[in-house]
Amino acid sequence: MACCKSLVALLVLLLQSFTPPVLTEATKTTSLPLANTTRDKVRCVKRERNALLTFKQSLTDPSGRLASWVGSECCIWKGVYCDIQTGNVIRLDLNDRSDNCYWKKMDSLTTGNSSCLGGNISPALLELHYLEYLDLGGNDFKGLATPTFLGSLENLRYLNLTLSSLIGVPPSLGNLSNLEYLSLHAYAYPYDTVERGWVKDLSWVSSLSSLRYLHLSHVNLSLAKHWLESFNKLQSLEILDSQNSSLRYLPYSLPKWNMTSLSYLYLSGNNFDNPVLPKWFSNATTIEELDIGYNNIKGPISSIEWGKLCNLRELRIMHNKINGDISQVIEGLSSCSNKTIEVLGLRSNEMTGELPNSLGNLKKLRIFSICMNMITGTIPTTIEHLSGLQTLDLGENQLKGDLPESIFSFSDLIELRISTNALEGNLSENHFARLHQLKVLTLSCLGNFVVNLSSEWIPPFSLIHVELRACGLGPKFPSWLETQKQLRIVILSNSSISDPIPPWLWVMCSQLHWLDLSGNQIGGTLPRLVNFPTSFDSTVEFFVSYRYGVVVDLSSNRFHGLLPLWPNVTHLNLANNLFSGSIPLNIGHVMTKLQVLDLSGNAFTGSIPYSITRAKQLLRLDLSDNHLSGKIPDWWYSLHQLQVIDLSGNNLSGRIPPSICSPPSLFWLRLSSNNLSGEVPNSLRNCRNLLALDIGGNKINGTIPKWFAESLLSLQMLRMTDNKIGGHIPTQLCHLPNLQLLYLSRNNLIGSIPSCLGSLKLLKSVKSYKWVPNYYYFNYVFTSKMELIKKGTKMTYTFTLEQVNLIDLSCNNLIGEIPSEITNLSALGTLNLSWNQLSGRIPEDIGRMQILETLDLSSNHLSGSIPLSMASITSLSHLNLSHNNLHGPIPTTNQFATFTDPSCFEGNPELCGKPLMKDCPQAKKNETDRKFEEDDDEQEIRLFFLMGAGVGFVLSFLVTFISLMKKKSWAYWCFHVMEEVGERIIMCFLAFVTCLNRIFSIRRIRSIY
Template identity: 60%
Template sequence: MACRKVLVIVLIFFLQSLPLLVSVEAISTASLPLTNTTEAKVRCIESERNGLLRVELSLTDPSDHLASWIGKECCIWKGVSCDVQTGNFIRLDLKDTSGNCYQKKMGYLISDISTCLGGKISPALLDLKHLEYLDLGEMTSKDLPLPLSWVLLKNYNILTSPIHLSLYLDLSYVNLSSATHWLQSFNKLPSLVTLSLQNCDLRYIPYSFPNWNMTSLSYLYLSRNNFVNSVLPKWLSNATTLETLDIAINNIEGPISNVEWGKLCDLQDLYLTQNKLNGDISRLVEGLSSCSNTTLEFLGLAGNRLTGQFPNSLGHLKNLRMISISFNQISGTIPTSIEQLSRLEILDFGQNQLKGALPETIFNLTELTQLFLATNNWEGNLSQNDFARLHQLKFLAISCGERFSVNLSSEWILPFSLTYFEIRKCALGSKLPTWLKTQKQLRIIILSNGSISDPIPPWLWTMCSQLQFLDLSDNEIGGNLPSEGVVVDLSSNSFHGLLPLWPNVTHLNLANNLFAGSIPINIGHVMTKLQVIDLSGNTFTGSIPFSITRVKQLMRLDLSDNHLSGKIPDWWADLQQLHVIDLSENNLSGGIPPSLCSPPSLFWLRLSRNNVFGELPKSLSNCKSLLTLDIGENKISGIIPEWFGESLLSLQKLSMTDNMIGGHIPPQLCQIFGLQILDLSHNNLTEGNKDDIVNLIDLSFNNLHDEIPNEITGLSALMTLNLSWNQLSGRIPEDIGSMKQLETLDLSSNHLFGSIPLSMT
């Protein structure tokens, strides 16, 4: 990954040798590759070929990506391009085109066998003085010859006048967490056209930057860096040459109006998704639409905290092909000017506070391929006729409400072929819509809260090979799931055979229905691609199938609120990707198994409302990443061990209510600084903790005695305090009024006396 970091190093070193003035003709031909034709007489320069060969020697190449690097004509080697006039080596592009190296880095591929380029970056690359484009893709190297900032600043003295060549720099996935002055460093490169710093673990982005020197910068990619305590930088207003700006998936906060959007009139792609930006969305839209010739095509704002309403000037952005604002707090109605966005392909208004009737003009946007309107406050109703002109539609998401309904008859002949279909809270009748079986490209089905009561129809099982995501939650669907396959008669559909589970489904959500019987014993053998299993809120019986251990990519397992019995299994070490385990509200028994904390990223563990007994095992100390631990309403005995406060330092919620736990509350719990909810009520504890910094403390129904410690008034963040049904005596602390955040206080059923402190007012 760090091999990309050498990009900057290399670029600066070869910049020393670049001519300071380059003709227009040279600029226009510099990026043309030399093809292997008889017309191309230019041969590779020997010194540069030798430099490339030294670079190759330092690399590991398990898949022979560089097998073409033989012979004297280096200009036809894979990834190598030369200037067609001078023969100088100017471009090296070794990025992975298969996507496997990216998936490996992101953790999607767990195989230890790597086919990606790796090894070290040879210093010989620094001798290739005419290089202007370098992309080493997702290489796995971590060896850097020199620190980034040192090289940039050291060589800046050479750059006394502008460089006119177009520079491309991609350092994505290189760890640059120590580069605190990275923007100042890159600002030394006025010829930089493309700068990609995606997923570089950058921590700091400056708010202001007065001397903007990157006057050629057209493409800036800064996504997935998770900047710390940063706001949308004001200096973006100076980057008036930008065509693409991508700052998605960071922790950027503050108002969206920090940038003077009306100055960025060359923008074609703007991605600010999944940040914490706030402010009125109209400031952004009005700024962008004020440009005399608006070029914006892609506008991504989803997953922020934006408010306000769309101005009518939205219609001025006539080149828009995508507008995505889902998961914000946008209100008001959709302006009628949306009809002017005739090129629109993706319209995502889901999960906001939009209201009023949907403009009919939306359904005249015939280029739409994706339409997301779910979870708003729409009014009126839609019928199948409204969708008649949307022949290109592939993705459709919509939800009903008290004042909004969708009427789709079971005989509907869809005018499009869907890949994604989501409809929530809409009365569809007792049966699944039969027109779904005509959708041969359908991969994702979400039919949640639709009052469906009939069993799963046979034709849905016949779609097993194409489905990847199935959510039928919050309905009234009954019946059993097939285990080994059930012979059925589907003669009306010209089909006879076994009724299988869905082998390609990655997300299975059947929560809150009326399914009964056992969980299919072969579920893990057939559905090996599952990442999410949610069967909660049904009436499944029997034990948890051992075959689940075959689902190696499983991240979430929720079997809560059923009638499962038997012991909690002890095979969790086979499921290393698990983040969530919820087995609460069943009839499971036995002790907490040793392997339960084997998944290293487990952050949610609920075993409450079962018949779990025994003492708290030391193996729980392996749950280093746990945020929530709920083992309440069981038969757990013994004491709270001291290692709880020494090992489970990530805990935010700890509930052990209604067990048989005794002894003292260990002071080590005070070391869990992020703890917000502590519920130890209904146990046999004999002493309360005095120093926990939490939002909720519930120690009711124990045997706490003596006075309420005055130190408890120092819990400034506490919102709920319940000490009822104990043996506490004495007076209420006089300084209790200093607990400014306190909203709920229950001291009933104790032996307290004296007057109520005046500070409580």
């Protein structure tokens, strides 16, 4: 995946720029007296020289990195270090630090030769008996298994195989008892998916008693169940890095915490099953950096005693589902005497509460990120004490009140993100006067929050990322952005801009990576794309003018005629504007780095350009709601990274092409509201990761494929409305475990409603997870969209689509009764079975569907009375039972009191009562009202009887007891009578048993004879 590769590439560069303390220390400890220069008179050991030459012969070296490995003095060879006194090789450093090898593996090396070493790793290294340091990182061994003989290099103290495309971790490494540094960072694209490289057992790690640094990120540890127990035996361990390792088991507690030296713990990006915020974090009191982000961890923030973690400098738990009051973590950390915390990253969780005043006590805080939570209240004024803040990220919460003026005095501030809150205030140019270091600014103007920036303003900063949503910047394009020469990301959505895209923004083509101008009134046509340099000389000016007809004015950087489009842009969003004309035919040739292309909601015409196939990294393609025509092209084979295709709302015709499911990661396919024809193609079987399939509003015929349940097991939303699909509803649909939306209305379906629909798992209980891929990237650049009819109104659902649980089978030819099993769907929100030929009664237990908001059973042949249980569905807000054969009184209690529109019940001649004009006869009083009245009377009578009986019993008992205590003769007489009565009862019981015995004896004798 190109996106993943790019993200990992960025991560790798960040990791390479970060030198952990233990890495520096490990390098020092292994840097014993060395020699590899001609000034040192060190004689190479012949046996070791021969071993190195044998090792070299097994390698491939296309760039000649080992060209110096000639002659007899191996101690001066590149990467070879010897002990000055003995001449033994103690260090072999062949790490490729040029990054060329890595970028070649990522298919991004454009110039120069790769400096990768490859081939095989010869066991001749075993002849280097004194080897303490071995670094083969950054090379490309193309999925070779990590050699097991490395575990026999018993003097090794440093072993680095990072990014070497070796797979697997041999347990023999547990023999290296002197090892202090072990790095097996195994991102080995495309070999990292090979199952034979997955680690099943980590028990060998506990033997590495000297280990201080352990780096296992991107090593697949999904089969290692007791990984933490193994690591917990390493008392010397200082850094544990197991990010993106597919770990599945996260214990909640540990019997004893033994990693008493641990300072750095990185566990982000794993796949924990049912993870809960671990309690054992409270015992890790030596931790300085803790990163457990992107793990889907749940549980309250109070699970950890934050007041114990007083050495904590950096805390990152973002992108989880941790809940609870945010003040608990802030007040806990502020209770420490030393208050070391510098980074507090809590973004994208489910935390609530208000920011406490104790926030001001964390005076060393540099990064404070709490965006995408549910934090309420105001920003405390004590934030003025955090003068060293570099990142303040409060966006997408529910904060209110004024934005403290003190924030704009933080001269070190680099990132200011406060969008999507309920803040108030009026920001002007003066507020930004002291923010000279600002690089990222994100604001959204909602409610009483206003931003006033004049076009002539010259900012004191140079932004890289600007995001101003709904801030009413128009109608003119904000010209002050022209002064921002380092811009990479520009987001000016819903800003009332009607100006054309200014020429200076086209000139930024070489630097711009992200452009979002959606939701404005920008019109015109996109120019034919020209890819030429932005720094011109007279030659280029003449060439461009002659070849492309572009008038280039070098003095003002203004272009007339054809314009270049941004060749480095990865995200282009021009949705919901007034653009017209055709999509440039060579858009993919020029914009080869595109990952997101969203041109939806405009007036583009013509066909879909073939050049889009050149954008190999494309993840999302949205051309919906335009006037595109022609056939859907059949060239999807080449777009391997594509995850979202939305071509709905156009004039496309023909059949669904066979290759459209070729992208293996495709999870969203929307082709609705076109003129597509033919049957549902078998090629859709290949969409095995599909979450949503929307082909409604076309002319598709045939039947619903039975193989949906075999191949599309991930499917959660199926929309096939407004087609010509016939046949029965296949029972196989009931086996889709994640189906939450089934929309088959306005087709030619026949037969009965399958009773097994009542077993749809996801509709039987309220779901507690998001169906959109669970990572921040798609939450930010992709908004789900689907057109549905709910509560009788056609609406386009976006952000709330994941909350819609719906079954709509209306406008077909279905017959038979409504299956009673459908009342098992207690999480269903909308049920529409109208305009069919259904008969029989409405299920009596329909009241079990307590979350039902919309129920439409109109225009059928249903009979019987309205079930009394329906009155208990308190969430029901839209009801239509019209044009059936229902009879009897309409209930008037509970929810039915809100249905005052007669059209909900008309067309049922035998129905009576409000809101219809037909009154029910007095003798036939409303059964529901009578039932409720009888129930109320019965309850009152029962209550009075029980109260009277209770009082009477207590009084009788007290009178009898007191009398017997006063008169002993009465007590003797009473007990005597009770004794006689008891004896008589016993005698009668014995006589009765004797009689029964005789009767049964007589019957047995008769049966014998």
